[in-house]
Amino acid sequence: MGTASDIKLIDENGLRIDGRSPTELRPLKIETDVLERADGSAFIEWGGNKILVAVYGPREAYPKHTQDIEKAVVKARYNMSAFSVDERKRPGPDRRSVEISKVISEALSAAVMVEQFPRAQIDVFIEVLQADAGTRIAGLTASSVALAAAGIPMRDMVVGCAAGKVDGKIVLDLGKEEDNFGQADLPMGILAKSGKIVLMQMDGDLSQEEFDQATALIMDATKRIYDIQREALAGKYRALALERGGE
Amino acid sequence: MGTASDIKLIDENGLRIDGRSPTELRPLKIETDVLERADGSAFIEWGGNKILVAVYGPREAYPKHTQDIEKAVVKARYNMSAFSVDERKRPGPDRRSVEISKVISEALSAAVMVEQFPRAQIDVFIEVLQADAGTRIAGLTASSVALAAAGIPMRDMVVGCAAGKVDGKIVLDLGKEEDNFGQADLPMGILAKSGKIVLMQMDGDLSQEEFDQATALIMDATKRIYDIQREALAGKYRALALERGGE
Amino acid sequence: MGTASDIKLIDENGLRIDGRSPTELRPLKIETDVLERADGSAFIEWGGNKILVAVYGPREAYPKHTQDIEKAVVKARYNMSAFSVDERKRPGPDRRSVEISKVISEALSAAVMVEQFPRAQIDVFIEVLQADAGTRIAGLTASSVALAAAGIPMRDMVVGCAAGKVDGKIVLDLGKEEDNFGQADLPMGILAKSGKIVLMQMDGDLSQEEFDQATALIMDATKRIYDIQREALAGKYRALALERGGE
Amino acid sequence: MPKDEAGVLSEIKRNYILKKLKEGKRGDGRSPESFREISITTNYVPRSAGSAYVKLGRTKVVAGIKIESGEPFPDTPNQGVLTTNVELLPMAFPTFEAGPPNEGSIEIARVVDRGIRESKMIDLESLVIEPAKKVWIVFADIDVIDFDGNLIDACTLAVVSALKSAVVPGSTEGGKDFALPVRSLPISVTMVKIGDELVADPDLEEEQLSTARITVTTTADEHIRAMQKGDTGYFTLDEIRKAIKLSSDIGRQIREKHFK
Amino acid sequence: MPKDEAGVLSEIKRNYILKKLKEGKRGDGRSPESFREISITTNYVPRSAGSAYVKLGRTKVVAGIKIESGEPFPDTPNQGVLTTNVELLPMAFPTFEAGPPNEGSIEIARVVDRGIRESKMIDLESLVIEPAKKVWIVFADIDVIDFDGNLIDACTLAVVSALKSAVVPGSTEGGKDFALPVRSLPISVTMVKIGDELVADPDLEEEQLSTARITVTTTADEHIRAMQKGDTGYFTLDEIRKAIKLSSDIGRQIREKHFK
Amino acid sequence: MPKDEAGVLSEIKRNYILKKLKEGKRGDGRSPESFREISITTNYVPRSAGSAYVKLGRTKVVAGIKIESGEPFPDTPNQGVLTTNVELLPMAFPTFEAGPPNEGSIEIARVVDRGIRESKMIDLESLVIEPAKKVWIVFADIDVIDFDGNLIDACTLAVVSALKSAVVPGSTEGGKDFALPVRSLPISVTMVKIGDELVADPDLEEEQLSTARITVTTTADEHIRAMQKGDTGYFTLDEIRKAIKLSSDIGRQIREKHFK
Numbered sequence A, B, C: 001m002g003t004a005s006d007i008k009l010i011d012e013n014g015l016r017i018d019g020r021s022p023t024e025l026r027p028l029k030i031e032t033d034v035l036e037r038a039d040g041s042a043f044i045e046w047g048g049n050k051i052l053v054a055v056y057g058p059r060e061a062y063p064k065h066t067q068d069i070e071k072a073v074v075k076a077r078y079n080m081s082a083f084s085v086d087e088r089k090r091p092g093p094d095r096r097s098v099e100i101s102k103v104i105s106e107a108l109s110a111a112v113m114v115e116q117f118p119r120a121q122i123d124v125f126i127e128v129l130q131a132d133a134g135t136r137i138a139g140l141t142a143s144s145v146a147l148a149a150a151g152i153p154m155r156d157m158v159v160g161c162a163a164g165k166v167d168g169k170i171v172l173d174l175g176k177e178e179d180n181f182g183q184a185d186l187p188m189g190i191l192a193k194s195g196k197i198v199l200m201q202m203d204g205d206l207s208q209e210e211f212d213q214a215t216a217l218i219m220d221a222t223k224r225i226y227d228i229q230r231e232a233l234a235g236k237y238r239a240l241a242l243e244r245g246g247e
Numbered sequence D, E, F: 001m002p003k004d005e006a007g008v009l010s011e012i013k014r015n016y017i018l019k020k021l022k023e024g025k026r027g028d029g030r031s032p033e034s035f036r037e038i039s040i041t042t043n044y045v046p047r048s049a050g051s052a053y054v055k056l057g058r059t060k061v062v063a064g065i066k067i068e069s070g071e072p073f074p075d076t077p078n079q080g081v082l083t084t085n086v087e088l089l090p091m092a093f094p095t096f097e098a099g100p101p102n103e104g105s106i107e108i109a110r111v112v113d114r115g116i117r118e119s120k121m122i123d124l125e126s127l128v129i130e131p132a133k134k135v136w137i138v139f140a141d142i143d144v145i146d147f148d149g150n151l152i153d154a155c156t157l158a159v160v161s162a163l164k165s166a167v168v169p170g171s172t173e174g175g176k177d178f179a180l181p182v183r184s185l186p187i188s189v190t191m192v193k194i195g196d197e198l199v200a201d202p203d204l205e206e207e208q209l210s211t212a213r214i215t216v217t218t219t220a221d222e223h224i225r226a227m228q229k230g231d232t233g234y235f236t237l238d239e240i241r242k243a244i245k246l247s248s249d250i251g252r253q254i255r256e257k258h259f260k
Helices: A094-109 A135-149 A176-180 A208-233 B095-111 B135-149 B176-181 B208-233 C095-111 C135-149 C176-181 C209-233 D009-022 D103-118 D151-164 D203-210 D237-258 E011-022 E103-118 E150-165 E204-209 E239-256 F013-024 F103-118 F151-165 F204-207 F237-258
Strands: A028-032 A040-046 A049-060 A073-080 A120-128 A158-165 A171-172 A184-191 A196-207 B028-032 B040-046 B048-059 B074-078 B120-130 B158-166 B170-171 B184-191 B197-206 C027-034 C039-048 C049-060 C073-080 C119-129 C158-166 C167-171 C184-191 C197-206 D038-042 D050-056 D061-069 D080-087 D128-130 D135-145 D187-194 D197-200 D212-218 D223-228 E037-041 E051-055 E061-072 E080-088 E129-132 E133-148 E187-194 E197-200 E212-218 E224-230 F038-042 F050-056 F060-070 F081-088 F128-130 F134-146 F185-192 F197-199 F212-216 F224-230
Touching: A028 A135, A028 A208, A028 E051, A049 A135, A049 B048, A073 A094, A073 A135, A094 A120, A094 A135, A094 A158, A094 A184, A094 D223, A094 E103, A094 E224, A120 A135, A120 D135, A135 A184, A135 A208, A135 F013, A158 A176, A158 A196, A158 A208, A171 A208, A184 A208, A196 A208, A196 E103, A208 E239, B028 B208, B040 B135, B040 F212, B048 B135, B048 E011, B074 B095, B074 B135, B074 F081, B095 B120, B095 B135, B095 B158, B095 B197, B095 D103, B095 D223, B120 B135, B120 F134, B135 B158, B135 B184, B135 B208, B135 F212, B158 B197, B158 B208, B170 B208, B176 C119, B197 B208, B197 D103, B208 D103, B208 D237, C027 C135, C027 C209, C027 D080, C039 C135, C039 C197, C049 C135, C049 E051, C073 C095, C073 C135, C073 D038, C073 E239, C095 C119, C095 C135, C095 C158, C095 C184, C095 F103, C095 F224, C119 C135, C119 E133, C135 C158, C135 C184, C135 C209, C135 F013, C158 C176, C158 C197, C158 C209, C167 C209, C197 C209, C197 F013, C197 F103, C197 F237, C209 F237, D009 D187, D009 D197, D009 D203, D009 E037, D009 E133, D038 D237, D050 D151, D050 E011, D061 D151, D080 D103, D080 D151, D080 E103, D103 D135, D103 D151, D103 D187, D103 D212, D103 D223, D135 D151, D151 D187, D151 D212, D151 D237, D187 D203, D197 D237, D212 D237, D223 D237, E011 E187, E011 E197, E011 E204, E037 E150, E051 E150, E061 E150, E061 F224, E080 E103, E080 E150, E103 E150, E103 E187, E103 E212, E103 E224, E133 E150, E150 E187, E187 E204, E187 E239, E197 E239, E212 E239, E224 E239, E239 F050, F013 F185, F013 F197, F013 F204, F050 F151, F060 F151, F081 F103, F081 F151, F103 F151, F103 F185, F103 F212, F151 F185, F151 F212, F151 F237, F185 F204, F185 F237, F197 F237, F224 F237
Parallel strands: A073 A120, B074 B120, C073 C119, D080 D135, E080 E133, F081 F134
Antiparallel strands: A028 A040, A040 A049, A049 A120, A158 A171, A158 A184, A184 A196, A196 E224, B028 B040, B040 B048, B048 B120, B158 B170, B158 B184, B184 B197, B197 D223, C027 C039, C039 C049, C049 C119, C158 C167, C158 C184, C184 C197, C197 F224, D038 D050, D050 D061, D061 D135, D128 D135, D187 D197, D187 D212, D212 D223, E037 E051, E051 E061, E061 E133, E129 E133, E187 E197, E187 E212, E212 E224, F038 F050, F050 F060, F060 F134, F128 F134, F185 F197, F185 F212, F212 F224
16 A cells, blocks of 8 residues: 555545544546447546456357356456556556456456356456556446346346555555555455355455444445446446546 | 758769669569578579578468468568668668568568458568668568469569659669658559559658659659569579579 | 676786686585475585485376376476576566576486386476576586486486586686686586586587587596585585675 | 458459449448548547547547647647547457557557648647747547548548647646647548459458558548558559559548538 | 365255254364464474464465565655465365466455554555655565365464564665564454354354355454455344354454464 | 477477487588587678678578766776677567566576676777766677577677677777777587487477577687576486587687688
8 A cells, every 4th residue: 555645645524534523435436338240338537437348258268278168258458548547547557457357357247147147258448448446347347338228137246346445544445546546445346136245355454443443434335336337237328428528 | 750961962963872774673582482491482682682581371370369260361560680781780671671560461461362261461671781771662572472382362563662762863672872862762662463562651852743743753763673583483593593592 | 608798807927817727617515404394305505506406206197188108207497596697587587597497407308217217207496596607518517416416317427517618718617707708608417427418508609629629628528526425425424515605 | 550350362352342332342241432421429538638539430449639738749839739649459350469558559540640631630839838948738639449441541530630629737837728739630431452442431241351551631621631541551652643543532422421 | 156076065064064063063172252273383484584384174375475675655655565375276276277366366455464464563654765756665475275175364373473573684675684663463363154153263064155255354452443244145233243253252362362 | 498389399399309419410401519500690780880690591680789978887887888789679579578588588698798708809908988977888788689599609609709709999088999809709609408418509399499508618728718508407417427528529610710
């Protein structure tokens, strides 16, 4: 986690640097069916994150030795565009994106009814066009929507959400400065209905009590994010944001 | 195209920096059967270019998924030797040579009777030992000879030739300084008998009239180059230049 | 070979910089069965070298096109740990280790009864944990022990040993300073019983007489090293040194 | 270029398209010379130096510009640097694969780059911070996110739009931010040959049926700045002249409609 | 994680292990919460700056530290650099292949690195030679030489032991050699879920049977410094709380037994 | 080493060659100790710093030298740098593939390099422009264009010839151009063992029949500078002594015939 800094991230009224309360999410919008070729797609804007997800499959797993005779393999590929971050990123996977791809793949596998598609592969391509803090949980949230939009049977939706520690306080959904200068970040992936945890990473410094506070915030926000996922699938905002520029 | 410069490339008599007239080719020599292993080979010296071409095939395309069930795949590989250019070139393909390999492959495909060899591959290896301007059209010209020398049935010979703009004038077959400091370069690949155009690239600045002038020069030179190709195939200069040093 | 230097490598009594006589080996210990997963393993400490060898096989050669229908392929992979040398080594094979892997593979092939295992592959993984001079011959010596420990039938043991020229004198088994500042190094791989030579490389400057002196030293030391190999296989020092730190 | 998901067009579809083309009609009702609808959204990735989202029919690409200070090339010490890269993202088409650029994406990037460079769109001489030591490096990266043919023109439109709206972060080097100096507007026009017909702005189906491709990039002075013939078929000289004329005309129209 | 050499556990073995687990017993007689025997040999590669050979049951790894002077990262000019790399050597398991790190070894290295970094074990600020120009670069490399499960914990133990014993070669930069400044002792504890049971420090067979994995790294203050959930199964929040509690307990025990 | 195009020699051919060899005769009429015809054309690539085209029988290689200024290695601040690289071009043999060097081409390059380096052919100390900062880097690159066996000797001949004729472009660094300072002429001689016979300068067929290979590189003082045994067979010590003696003799002949 972040570097020590003189920046005050929470003011005397308990408000955060972007004006949010500790339990408030950044603005969040999801749309589906934004791409033509993909079997399913979603576009998410979450704070300053702009992330596109496309799903292809189920299709025969290739190369053959990657096939699982009992179930489909869910293969997420998290990728950052060269222009998505402050300093131009060289194309191609780095160690960070390999790890994120792995944990997202595993989280989605827990939600998809993989046993219905032996020997198949389901590809989930996550392209971060603009990165703010929390790209992995935003990508995960959108991936779940894109899978559903592709008509792939799922036992539950996966909601991605994070909490963290900033100026010694536990807050929901870290923004960029909070991520840079905060003391802990706890991104989680949760099955919306059952509350089961399918992704969890943490770095920083949390006592066990702080961990409990953080998960309470996340569990509570899960419902709100799930509602937005369902609205997106109901088609209310189809393909509007993708066409629109600006932040 | 080139950088602006004070160098005068055409003198008061209309002669070029190497003494040529605007419609004159650089010295050009081609020999065949210069290699033992290859199914066909050719060596071309064109200006300061020294380029060796070897043809293997038709042979079964490999790996299998590259096979075309209707015709042979012609695969040219343009490569510059480490010592072929002023600054030592790191071995292996760069973006430029990948592009040149592609356009030469496509140009040769148009000439070879590919439909006679379904599932086959014809490899054309082009090795630039010394590079002057115009390596791609020299390589293309020699490739056509090497294919014929390999006994591969062709509907026509491919002639490579370029014209360009230098000091505001349209001239044939740019030399190195003309390439560096000129205003346009137009390399073309032409089927010798039919005049059909199978390779064309351009960079620089040409009006439509200048384009017409340039292509007129090229079309005229095509005949002369084709004659040299035929003489080479008739075996007049077999394997002499390859053995000989110097420029 | 080494750089010229003012360092005196042999003193007035004919003793070497580490106190050895010209015909003396550095301390040498071998243990077997130090790893659980491998089909056979050995750990060698030779001077400051600490090298671990694991053998897997015979198993089906993969990919298929590498199979030899008449015999097993012995594939050694010589690798230096990142922390094995003074300056941290980037993981992965460099040109030196590719060459060493090749000559060790060839040397071991001469000893293994490869004709008993058509289409098979025998993998020998050599990991240099700490490198002193002579890693290739130490690795070769240990490989032979690990192959035998894996129960792979061999027509003879391979002994690795080197001699070299230091301050103009021929001496056995160069140490690190001798390797750095000496005038020749001659590593050899010898079949213990027959005296046949299965690995030999040389760099430096040797007259033909010096070569004869050097090989005489090596042939003589071969017996001593072979005895240590046999003792290791007899199980005397099983898995002791591997567990122990220090030099 | 990839075939459709089955790898080929059905014979029936092929014959139908060819027959209509002979009558001067295309599958989607366009005339042979016309482009699909173009939509350009600039400032699409606001935190980049410049960006554009472009739809050309159902082909969609996103271009983003990053501008950083760095060393000039030794042979051009008094010029900034421009590099162009195209990523055929696997999300854009079933057979696109992740990995380093292949010959397809390299060709597209190089043709796009050539059009911009040869038209001298960017005044590279004005991008010098300290001669021979420090210049502005302009990275133009293009993500292809949805593929339905004619990537060269879609990518050129996106990069040109993104560069035109880009801002150089001069304040990071002790100066002021300033608009990237743009001197011309190169427009590329690609045509393919199907049977004996030339059609502009091919969609994927048309690309699959075509035997040869030609791209001509022009500037407002109607001069040719870059050309590229692709594919294993041929063109006659007359066909190329026609393509040049058309590129000039369509370039003018696009400039008027989208860059005023 | 790889399966055994046949690629799967036999159904019989699987059922046996599951049945025993329900009774709170493991194949090797351990309780669900206990670790296999740990053996740590430091100074194993004496010519490195620090090193350790660690056995965790039959899993064996060697960590070696190299410390060299070099440039700091531009965004942290007043800190030394720490990099962690894990090599799954092909000698360690029949299906491990030589080659660049794969997602498995990258995940292990990153989780190990996170534990060390977030616990602020190494005082990176004290590794500056000349601010913004020259700092100490600490390379922590781990060779996995024998694989029987739970690499994250074995690698963390090895790196922590090696770092704790490491010496910075200050004399090469005109100063004195000094012990690498260590401020805390992160211990990672990994548990997997088999059926509905949680077991700590899984061996390979247990890893093959498990559906989910969780690693919790704590420091002596019993704070959590890093966590990583792995695999395609799930945990309930209660299970995670239990894992955190256990990590804290086991961490304390390991610190007492092996780092006093 | 690759087999012929069918991948193997026919049994009949094999037996014929073996039988003749026992009578001291080779397929092309040579004696066991003799080389094929050598032809050397220097200045073959006139724009390089030095170059040579070498035919050894039907094996053909081209060596080119580039000499550029650059930084010395940190551990040899007072020496120029020499690097040797061999490319087995796919044009040279049906099964040669384009791509990074494989173990075959790496071994050849390293044995060639060793011969040149250990014979101290190039006076690297005289290639310093500014100690510890700037030295001449000598790139020796060899293209194998036609393959009929014994690449090590063909490549050594080509590199030695090219280096001997090379010119250092001192004028680019404010001095004068000068001939690359050459102090000795290493010649490598390779023999292979077929049955119990040793033959020098094997062609491809002979390489396919052989079980072991030995290369000995000597200088005019008849000292050994580099040796390399290759392949899965063995040599007796007597055979190696014979090979050394022969290398010395042939080296002298080649030096006299081709380097006077």
